[in-house]
Amino acid sequence: MKKRFLSFYILGALLFAQCKTSTPTETSASQAPASTAEAKEEFKYTSVPNDPLKARIYTLDNGLTVYLSKYENAPRIQTYIAVRAGSKNDPADATGLAHYLEHMAFKGSSRLGTIDWEKEQAELAKIEALYEQYRGQKDPAVRKKTYHQIDSISGVAAKYAVPNEYDKLVAAMGMKNSNASTWVEQTIYYGDIPSNQLDKWAMLEAERLGVMVPRLFHTELEAVYEEKNRSLDSDQNKAFEAAFAALFPTHQYGAQTTIGTVEHLKNPSITEIKKYFDQYYVPNNMVIAMSGDLDYDQTIKTLNAHFGKWEKKPAPVYNAPQEKPITAPVVKEILGPESEMLLMAYRFPGIKSKDALVLRMINQILTNGQAGLIDLNINQKQAALGAGSFAEIYNDYSAHFLTGNPRQGQTLDQVKNLLLQQIELVKKGQFEDWLIPAIVNKNKISKMQAYESNAARATAFVDAFIARQDWSEYLQQEEAFDKITKQDVMDVANRYYGDNYAVIYKRTGQDPTAQKVEKPTITPVPANREAQSEFYKQVASLPVSDLKPQFVDYQKDIQQGTLKSGIPIYYTRNQENGLFNLYYILDMGTNTDLKLGLAVDYLQYLGTDQYTAEELQKEFFKIGCSFGVSSGQDQVYVSLTGLDTNLEQGLQLFESLLQNPKADQKALTDMVAGILKDRKDAKLNKNIIHGAAMVNYAKYGPKNPFTHILTEQELKKVTPAELVARIKSIPTYQHRVLYYGPRELQAISATLNTGHIVPGTLKPVPAEKEFKELDIKDRTVYWTNYDMVQAELLFLTKSLNYDPKLVPTIRLYNEYFDGGMGAIVFQELRESRALAYSASSRIANASRKGRANYIMSYIGTQSDKLPEAMAGMQQLLNDLPVAETNFANAKASVRNSIATERINKVGILMNYEQARKLGIDHDIRRDIYESLDALTLDQIKAFQQQFVKGQNQTILVIGSKDRLNFKELAKYGKVKQLSLKELFGY
Template sequence: MGAMLFTQCKTSTPSQPTQATTPEAQTAAPQAKEYTYTTVPNDPLKARIYTLDNGLTVYLTDYKDAPRIQTYIAVRAGSKNDPADATGLAHYLEHMAFKGSSKLGTKDWEKEQVELAKIEALYELYRTQKDPTIRKKTYHQIDSISGVAATYAVPNEYDKLVASMGMQNSNASTWVEQTIYYGDIPSNQLERWAMLESERLSVMVPRLFHTELEAVYEEKNRSLDSDNNKVFEAAFAALYPTHQYGTQTTIGTVEHLKNPSITEIKKYFDKYYVPNNMAIAMSGDLDPDQTIRIIDEYFGKWQKKADPVYNAPQEKPITAPVVKEIVGPDAESVFLGFRFPGVKSKDALVLRMISQILSNGQAGLIDLNINQKQAALGAGSFAEIYNDYSVHFLSGNPRQGQSLDQVKDLLLQQIELVKKGQFEDWLIPAIINKNKISKMEAYESNEARATAFVDAFIARQDWADYVKQDAEFAKITKQDVMEVANRYYGNNYALIYKRTGKDPNAQKVEKPAITPVPANREAQSDYYKTVANKPVSDLQPEFVDYKKDLQEGQLKAGIPVYYTRNKENGLFNMYYVLDMGTNNDLKLGLAVNYLQYLGTDKYSAEELQKEFFKIGCSFNVSSGQDQIYVSLSGLDENFEKGLNLFESLLKNPQPDPQALKDLVAGILKDRQDAKLNKNIIHSVAMVNYAKYGPKNPFTNILSEQELKKVKPQELVSLIKSIPSYQHRVLYYGPRELQAITATLNTGHIVPANLKPVPAEKPFKELDITKRQVYWTDYNMVQAELLFLTKSLNYDPKLVPTIRLYNEYFDGGMGAIVFQELRESRALAYSASSRFANASKKDRANYILSYIGTQSDKLPEAMAGMQELLNDLPLAEANFTNAKASVRNSIATERINKTAILMNYEQARKLGIDHDIRKDIYESLDALTLDQIKAFQQQFVKGQNQTILVIGSKDKLNFKELAKYGTVKQLTLKELFGY
């Protein structure tokens, strides 16, 4: 039938166990319910789509990569559905959905609901009050009654259950037109999952409302500290002055967060959280017949209601650029946004093509004309496709001395080339080919497979139409691109200038007075016990056996090859790995960066990128402190062509003086910009300073003077030398080991005798001999703290205990840190603490604890984290859950494909010869809570710390900081070394 797609209807009957009949039992068993489902020919996922009697849509695809199932529960409701006077409602409801139900998360619902009703009424009163004194009095009442209500609550029951089940990545997200609840479960936990999810999403209970609201305040503060977030809010506001995409944000306004309405949240829930407006999407090791029976048994009880109605506001055409300016501490940049129609328009599909013509990471117009030529510091293009409208964003960062308008003009010039069709004819077919490769790679992941279902559901696309998109994408012509480009790209864009400075419009959500609520760790609801006691089948772990799961070959010059077979598709990944990096030779990092701007004696740098893109291959060379990875990946059918291009570049790179001059100038500008980046300052520069002192791996760089002295030929010689050092090859692909060895013996160009790698310059890890506090000034709303403790060196014997300690202490939303600092005390949106094993033998383990909070909460936050580190709360129920979580996670985890190679590489670094997860699994049963406590007492409690603080000087409480050690300010020059 050619490319035509259609939907097929089928029925399935869940399999039933065979029963022997006896003369006394001749009555026929009741007939099993039949379920009708649809499939789509040529569907790469071979999906079944069911619709339950109540309207719930269910997408299922069987993919036995591991005994796990990726689950999504999707609601067609997001921030565009928020009432205009209660923005942020959809997002806050998402938070409340984790609090349980009238059965889950409560010790005594009858008593609890009375107190919750009082709190709801008080919040409605609070919203109407304007006098600060009266509002404070009402909030005090809310806080007081919340404390009473909390005595009946069992916090984090949902989180404890999913952790014990072995669910991974349990979380949720809200965006403009969807709210998604997700988690990756062991396949034997399907019924428990269904029991739990169907219960907690069947009703909205505003339990622990005011402490969770404080967590949302913190999330808002984090968004106020994000220049990137402010840029996108400004862009959407400029593009959509009428539609909710631009008139309201997902997290909501400060004013609305200060005046929440439980009543409005309940109305929203009742309207949108209905089965006919929701879908379940699953991909993994599942039996579709049994799965749909379980889903129907639990979710089929939900009651169908009226379909929610949404009428999208229509925007007027933009007739002139809408210019906005955002000021903040980050580096300068410029953003352009063009408005397009929504997802079901063919023009939105063409937009995806246009975006890749401009930027595909290799051979797009922006890639070649701006990034490859280093005409700006960095530029890109991406499309945001929504139901009602779409956006095409272009962005760029200026070089030293370059204005934002010059970067803007460069971006607009590339669009003009698209409008005129001034791009090569092979580019569209190559993009289509890359799209196919990307789909193959993506569909090796259960997460990506299930996400495709969610995308189709939220977009209200039939699965047949969603699958058909790839075929439609492949039909797009240059004429289509030019026609759409000329229709949508004109003087009709949003232009956002992101400038560096102090934001004159900075906002902040003030800290309310909140009394901590009890954690009630040992309490359990009856429903919790029902779910936890539901019998499940056992799943047995599979560990990597390096002698069986890896094959080893050898190339000329004694180069070892480590091999695993790709039996799934026609893609390959190959790596040359050298145990040397910038700690061996500082110029190596510069040489590796230089390589991307060089050509060969046959191809210019631009032509080389085009040739790789044409054959569906790509290469990358990356240099770390102690390793170089030279990688080639793509279509195996073009492996020889890719290898030939790849090797010719390594063997014969052509020096380009101008490219080096531009590269050095770009590096110097990057270094300036890094000193404006909060995350780099705190998580990289300060951590390195604390571990090693002022001379550390992060500051181990070529000086500006040294950079400017480097000659092109020096770097070319270094590049040519890379294959001449001792190295190994890692290969994952469809070819047999013998075949790949033969190809590499011919194509991999190396000398007869390889040189040993040069000696590494070591950096000594400093002992932390006293308590000290380092702080750095940064203009921000929040304060962020890292508590760093150096511990003993890596010891494989301690790994099982460390794994269980981490799971118990900070294994997710049901663990101690989250319960105490967020749920009970409302001190942070994000808090964590890990005992981190070293990544190499003979290196130290570290305890790294983090909390980000409002600056005025810093005293309570520091005290709270220190209390937990020094006095580990003991809760047998939490410990049992933590042990079950580790056991279930390991039993269902499968290390396969390229992960086998990387797992082996990591084991080599640690000096171990086996899969360390086996030690953890086999030690679990014998480990006790007393042993975890003893570990904590020996290695965590009372240890000297370096506390790293980043925040605004005028907001930090230095008197409080001094309680924790000698306080010293670190300047950016001290941290960066320049």
């Protein structure tokens, strides 16, 4: 197992989703008219000289801000609609409101999602009034009676509702990643649309975000309850909430949480949600950010036609509470079933302060993945099991977080002291002078990589808007980052780092303050799958231009050559920037040699005859390159990436490491101890237990790829010489090379023939150990005990082996059954029955030829809803609902997605690698696209009857033994508890 470093870029997720025209000359913060002489209407915009995104920024008459950037890597457009309001704007007595409003925004409008708005509206008004009564009631019997009324009237209102009309429409358009997210200062609605669907998208979004309709309120509220329970089952989430509360006891950043308190969730107010919507969802407090294959003039014209109808209202005012200085460490302790960890946090000023900009630099000085102080002094030296640093920069305040996982026998205070030592080095300026320029260079490389993504480009626009920065300010901030000096860093560090931190000790144990949102009684509401509102029909019938798919042609899109020793090279050219990706791929992995995987992990701690391990990382960082070696069950990937101008230097450093790794006994001893601690911690991680250990046990039995590891005794007997020999052997086996970069094939071949050191004759790769997939001949329920609020279930069925001929049918079946929020599974289990926050079911195609496909159906639910959840999933698997509208949408979704998807850049090479594993010689998407028209709903139903209905299952359950309903589980097969030793093999 790899050492675990927490991913902090998902913090928000832890705590809370044509004709071209000429371009006018750019101006700097000045107005420029649209250039087409034929245009009946001109739209003025601002732009900034030397802007890498060439953005145009418009402001509609109603105050709505629009950012547009043209990037033609595919006929698609990334869209964001962001509101400058989040959980910090929640009323103190109604926390979680912004987040719940985000959920409601998908329910439609007075025209979308209803078949009789007049009658539905009358019932919704009754429900709203009852919720206001419910909030003020204290007597449980009275509350129960009122909720029964709410449930009853909700059933009446639901007869007029058409659930998921929004989701059905965007799915049919071919929108990808349709979702939303709420965080402290923003709510963002996003989706990646085909460029020919712009008019439909604008018409739809302007409609559903122009009004708040509390449709299907109580079933969606139950989904939010489930989301809250999932957060209560996350120790990391609880630790971060504690850190925010310690840093910001007065400001809403810490005084409130995004999902809200259990008490407030139990007592929701539709009236308060409406007030919030009316105050903050106003055009002059919102932004549309778009990047992709768009025509500037036509796009702004379309947006204005739809969003320009929104009424301008007074801009909301927010006055930030002021925090008192922290004069002594604020210490908190969190208990939970997961492994121990330490979290520290310092308070900084908000984004407009230069000190917040310097904080970004300090964060990189501490952790940059290669040559930061924490990287080298803690992680490289294995002084802790893992440590890291990250900054959260907001409008009013910012926060710097430090985290660490202890080694066996190491205390959390010892980890804390290690982190404080790195802070002291920053304060004293005890880091090398080249580090800041190297970080600046890395930041530029990261921007180049990021701006190859429309999502990253549009995200930058949203970030600027939420921070109340105009675009020139945002770009200037990046320039200012490049000018930060060591003295700036020392001054800021000495100003903010003292005994003014929060420290959270996350220890392993039972949480005495554990909470749970209890299950209310909810009567399932009708799905009304075949019903359609008139607005739905209007949007669906809008004509769109036809877009033709482009498929990868491996013969034309990949150039092939041969290097010395007969090594094949596969090449695709980077025509966009000066970055390269270079891979050596060996078709052997841990199934062939367990010590090979260990050697790959060992490599990161080794130096050469010229450089120590620490010096080597520094040298790579200086030249803007990075290397990696990873081992899977059947492959070893060796990678080198970075600035192509420095490829030769990077290649020389990397090849010297492969040829001359310097053995280090202490590094091996520490690594083995770390692996053993990691294994111990893995038994405390429910995601590893359920998603890896239990799944492998079900597929292969007790001896499986997950348990195929060196024993503790074997680990301790491994010598540095054994591992060094395996490292040196990597280039001696038959392998292939992939290159994506700006050089011609001939040039990179010449470079590799000189720099890639291999013997004259390469050895064939040895045969790998095969693990036989078990046939599931009967029905079994495996369960594992874990202290958690929810229960998580996975229904596993072994299906037929991978067959390219069935891929089109499987793709369409998956889209129809589980293709998003408008598909059958989500509609039935979440929208209609309110049984889960997360539910899915699909046929997972094998990743290799000769392996089985699996039907994998998941549901995470409250333990007391387990009977209904299991019955609901089984009913869907055995009796596929037939809905012509859903099927038509699923087919349109697949067609539009493939027609507008472009596999390009390094993705071409990776697509080819995947095809090789499956034994196919072409882009399988062509088969799917060309088969779509002929596939019928009857065929999908017949496919389901043959391969899904009534199949034997292994059901995997993780949950608290005190909450699980074993009598119910026994209805689905023989129930057997799996111990952690059985699952992990140690």
